């Protein structure tokens with residue numbers, strides 16, 4: 335059971351049952367909770383063991399800082415750490431979500447509730463896709479480095495453009511090849 339009570343003129347706008355909040359430490363990712371947006375406030379149900387609600391925190395929407403007519407609510411659509419950052423007169427609160435889209439949709443809902451205006455949520459966020467692609471590339475690079483370190487050569491043929499002249503080069507993961515045209519070395 336959620337132990338919080340709606341006020342007579344209060345209604346639930348949206349909720350997300352898988353939110354993380356609080357400081358990350360070397361021991362964990364913060365605490366788990368459910369975040370509820372009502373017509374008046376953000377309610378954080380802090381969950382303890384077995385998902386039982388152990389504490390309820392309330393943040394009034396009227397305490398959110400408005401700057402140039404814009405409520406200071408920001409979705410950060412980082413692929414590995416999507417969050418909604420809210421700036422209250424008393425300080426900043428950050429709620430982390432599983433998916434970037436959830437953070438964006440929740441932030442849009444908070445802003446619409448405050449301003450009474452619909453907020454567009456861009457579906458194909460270019461920046462997000464760009465970041466995800468960069469992250470994938472990095473993982474690939476690390477995987478190749480590991481294969482090299484442990485002598486596990488991949489037999490999969492890869493191709494790349496020569497960094498020196500742009501010619502097409504082929505090789506296997508971890509292999510270093512010399513471009514036959516310009517002599518530049520490239521490691522797959």
Ligand SMILES: [Zn+2]
Pocket residue numbers: 496497498499500501513514515516517518
């Ligand atoms: Zn070349």
